[in-house]
Amino acid sequence: MAERRELSPQELRLTVRPEELGVKSSEDLLTEEPAPIMAQERAISALSLGLRLEDPDVHIYVAGEVEQGVTYLTRVLTEEEARRRPRPSDWCYVYNFEDPDRPLPLELPAGRGREFKKDMENLIRILRERLPEAFEDERYVQKKEAILKEFNKQRAQIFEALEQKVKAEGFILNVEPMGMMIIPAKPDGTPMTPQDVQNLPEEEKERLKAKSRELQQEMNATVRQIQKLEKDLHEALKNLDREVASQVIETHLQDLRHKYAAYTPVVEYLEAVARDILEHLDEFRQAQAGPQPPFSMPMPPREPIFLRYEVNLFVDHSETQGAPVVFESNPTYPRLFGAIERKAQFGALLTDFTMLRAGSLHRANDGFLIVRALDLLRNFYCWETLKRIIKSRKIFLEDLGEQLGLFTTKTLRPKPIPFRAKVILIGDLFLYHLLYTYDEGFRELFKIKAPLEEWVDRTEERTREFLRTVALMVKRKGLLPVSADGLAWLVEYSCELAGRKDKLTLKLPEIFDTLREADFWARQAGSLYITAEHLEKAKEERRRRLSLLEDRIQEFILKDLIRIRTTGEEVGSINGLSVYDLGDYRFGRPTRITVNVSLGKEGVINIEREAELSGKIHTKGVMILSGFLRERFVQDKPLTLSATLCFEQSYGMVEGDSASSAELFALLSALSGVPIKQGIAVTGSVSQKGEIQPVGGVNEKIEGFFRVCAERGLTGQQGVIIPEANVDDLMLPKEVVEAVEKDLFHIWPIRRVEEGIEILTGRPAGEPGPDGRYPEGTVFYLVDQRLRELAERAREFAKEKEKS
Numbered sequence: 001m002a003e004r005r006e007l008s009p010q011e012l013r014l015t016v017r018p019e020e021l022g023v024k025s026s027e028d029l030l031t032e033e034p035a036p037i038m039a040q041e042r043a044i045s046a047l048s049l050g051l052r053l054e055d056p057d058v059h060i061y062v063a064g065e066v067e068q069g070v071t072y073l074t075r076v077l078t079e080e081e082a083r084r085r086p087r088p089s090d091w092c093y094v095y096n097f098e099d100p101d102r103p104l105p106l107e108l109p110a111g112r113g114r115e116f117k118k119d120m121e122n123l124i125r126i127l128r129e130r131l132p133e134a135f136e137d138e139r140y141v142q143k144k145e146a147i148l149k150e151f152n153k154q155r156a157q158i159f160e161a162l163e164q165k166v167k168a169e170g171f172i173l174n175v176e177p178m179g180m181m182i183i184p185a186k187p188d189g190t191p192m193t194p195q196d197v198q199n200l201p202e203e204e205k206e207r208l209k210a211k212s213r214e215l216q217q218e219m220n221a222t223v224r225q226i227q228k229l230e231k232d233l234h235e236a237l238k239n240l241d242r243e244v245a246s247q248v249i250e251t252h253l254q255d256l257r258h259k260y261a262a263y264t265p266v267v268e269y270l271e272a273v274a275r276d277i278l279e280h281l282d283e284f285r286q287a288q289a290g291p292q293p294p295f296s297m298p299m300p301p302r303e304p305i306f307l308r309y310e311v312n313l314f315v316d317h318s319e320t321q322g323a324p325v326v327f328e329s330n331p332t333y334p335r336l337f338g339a340i341e342r343k344a345q346f347g348a349l350l351t352d353f354t355m356l357r358a359g360s361l362h363r364a365n366d367g368f369l370i371v372r373a374l375d376l377l378r379n380f381y382c383w384e385t386l387k388r389i390i391k392s393r394k395i396f397l398e399d400l401g402e403q404l405g406l407f408t409t410k411t412l413r414p415k416p417i418p419f420r421a422k423v424i425l426i427g428d429l430f431l432y433h434l435l436y437t438y439d440e441g442f443r444e445l446f447k448i449k450a451p452l453e454e455w456v457d458r459t460e461e462r463t464r465e466f467l468r469t470v471a472l473m474v475k476r477k478g479l480l481p482v483s484a485d486g487l488a489w490l491v492e493y494s495c496e497l498a499g500r501k502d503k504l505t506l507k508l509p510e511i512f513d514t515l516r517e518a519d520f521w522a523r524q525a526g527s528l529y530i531t532a533e534h535l536e537k538a539k540e541e542r543r544r545r546l547s548l549l550e551d552r553i554q555e556f557i558l559k560d561l562i563r564i565r566t567t568g569e570e571v572g573s574i575n576g577l578s579v580y581d582l583g584d585y586r587f588g589r590p591t592r593i594t595v596n597v598s599l600g601k602e603g604v605i606n607i608e609r610e611a612e613l614s615g616k617i618h619t620k621g622v623m624i625l626s627g628f629l630r631e632r633f634v635q636d637k638p639l640t641l642s643a644t645l646c647f648e649q650s651y652g653m654v655e656g657d658s659a660s661s662a663e664l665f666a667l668l669s670a671l672s673g674v675p676i677k678q679g680i681a682v683t684g685s686v687s688q689k690g691e692i693q694p695v696g697g698v699n700e701k702i703e704g705f706f707r708v709c710a711e712r713g714l715t716g717q718q719g720v721i722i723p724e725a726n727v728d729d730l731m732l733p734k735e736v737v738e739a740v741e742k743d744l745f746h747i748w749p750i751r752r753v754e755e756g757i758e759i760l761t762g763r764p765a766g767e768p769g770p771d772g773r774y775p776e777g778t779v780f781y782l783v784d785q786r787l788r789e790l791a792e793r794a795r796e797f798a799k800e801k802e803k804s
Contacts, residue, residue: 050448064452088366324367373427572670588704600642627688672782719746
């Protein structure tokens with residue numbers, strides 16, 4: 001049996017010496033210009049391309065985690081691009097005089113919207129003052145009196161002509177407020193009474209009746225003539241009013257018409273305002289009337305006519321620099337797409353065009369809208385509406401309830417504003433692939449994917465860039481400078497977070513959180529610098545805050561409530577290693593794995609699977625064990641085996657294949673009868689060919705088993721077997737490195753099953769000879785013999801069953 005290699009202390013952790021960095025503190029790095037974003041060339045290139053493409057059908061998905069600074073990167077690059085672009089237009093909503101339910105949008109250059117709103121306010125205010133004054137002017141009064149005088153003259157002439165004709169025919173014209181009457185007259189000129197008419201001869205009566213009918217027709221014609229005259233009077237007075245008002249309106253409107261001559265929709269709106277004012281002159285003539293007498297009961301106010309002349313400054317870019325960049329952190333339907341607000345008045349909900357409110361999409365128009373994809377999908381109907389707006393290139397302002405058909409009420413339906421913004425979604429890769437696979441609209445619209453890297457190669461150049469980024473953030477946040485040993489500590493910590501010695505993490509927010517806490521401890525100690533000691537304390541304090549579950553499990557193990565053996569030997573029992581990921585904290589813990597073997601045909605039975613506590617990957621790992629046995633031991637005999645495999649005291653889901661090598665070692669021990677050293681834990685997946693494959697979380701797994709052994713007392717015989725491929729991933733705590741240095745703990749890297757079984761049992765695994773048999777006394781020989789015995793017993797049982 002060959003002597004197996006153990007890892008030296010130098011292989012267990014990257015050690016960075018402060019003097020290697022060539023600086024005394026982070027202040028020395030401030031003279032070098034740091035890159036705005038560290039080592040995200042792939043994402044920066046993709047995002048820059050997407051931002052500069054003018055195609056309205058090309059939008060961007062930035063794929064990365066919050067810990068990678070995805071929001072910061074997106075905002076920095078987007079704001080940089082936005083500064084190079086011109087300011088977008090202002091948007092106003094105004095009253096639609098032709099269709100009041102369809103308010104009109106007006107587009108004006110940045111800053112002109114506010115001017116236009118103020119100009120319209122001044123115009124209406126001036127007209128409310130000037131129009132009543134114009135109607136009190138002496139010239140207007142004289143013209144009006146002349147028209148009335150001419151009317152009265154013509155009316156008097158008409159009445160006089162009718163009266164003379166009636167008198168010539170022997171009748172009297174009686175004019176009263178209720179109307180005119182024609183009455184027969186006596187010779188003395190007084191009106192006849194009904195009795196006088198009754199006493200007349202029949203022939204005279206008939207003559208009077210005939211003449212009365214004739215005069216009545218004349219009178220009706222006169223009435224019609226007077227009515228026409230009154231109508232002409234009304235039209236003349238109206239024309240006079242319009243003429244006087246037009247002069248006043250034109251005087252004050254011509255400046256606005258000239259000021260906004262370049263904007264045709266605005267000029268058309270001003271013309272519509274002028275026409276509407278002429279139709280509502282009475283409102284302006286009463287504008288300066290005194291206050292109305294108070295009522296004992298509140299009365300609903302009449303809708304003011306002047307409201308229609310207001311301007312709703314919908315989107316104001318007067319103070320915007322460059323193109324807008326809007327980050328919507330709460331993408332609800334009203335916040336994204338705007339809202340039609342209402343006010344309660346006497347039990348009714350009322351609205352008008354001045355209560356239209358812009359959403360993030362309106363404010364980001366001609367610029368960029370940044371939204372977290374998951375937040376967008378969580379808000380009902382927002383995702384579908386956003387896709388519809390992007391495709392139609394129009395921003396509709398609608399009630400959500402009405403769109404869904406929940407209710408139908410009379411409300412405003414503003415005309416849409418053209419959509420010209422670039423939408424940038426932020427989310428993780430998993431969500432990107434889900435949307436890309438199942439949402440055709442997503443594939444059609446979000447054609448630029450900008451993926452963020454989790455780590456970068458630890459080269460000298462990248463290390464320098466990392467330290468410059470740290471120095472810049474320390475200065476921006478007002479933290480104490482970091483000493484040289486502190487910078488060296490941060491490089492090592494970055495490798496820990498990346499999970500490899502040759503990588504630096506790009507999850508910089510976690511680095512900065514540690515720096516912020518270390519700054520607190522440095523100030524508490526009165527230090528002028530953040531040193532490695534302060535950073536280590538910050539790390540340990542964070543661990544202490546988050547390690548409640550780990551400490552409870554450790555306590556149960558030490559009290560033997562969770563049974564983990566760290567000394568002695570046992571057949572069919574081994575310490576596997578698993579990782580608990582709580583989101584903000586990861587830790588490893590040992591798990592006892594046991595195997596029992598008997599005669600049968602079931603093969604390897606996964607108890608976790610039978611109890612529905614096994615994930616698919618773990619189930620696959622267990623099935624691989626049968627493949628290994630078939631390849632190594634059952635080429636010349638059937639596999640007549642029933643082996644039950646169990647994770648002892650495991651009450652949750654078991655997932656992953658990192659324990660498959662430990663399961664195989666326990667199975668080989670159970671078959672061979674050779675005990676396994678319980679002071680050794682194992683991690684690594686295995687192939688059907690017996691190759692040990694790399695796994696994740698190797699640092700946490702080693703540390704978890706080391707803590708159990710250390711608290712029970714290190715014997716010098718304890719350690720962990722890991723895959724050879726995971727050696728470069730090792731960034732173990734210094735206490736583990738010190739224990740290995742003192743020969744109190746061991747870490748063995750292996751490539752094949754044979755290496756691991758020899759370490760665990762102290763016996764040679766065995767190599768098959770030319771006849772396929774293993775040497776006597778080896779572990780594989782004993783396994784082969786046990787399987788041969790089981791196969792022979794199976795044949796004997798079969799024969800006895802046939803005889804019976």
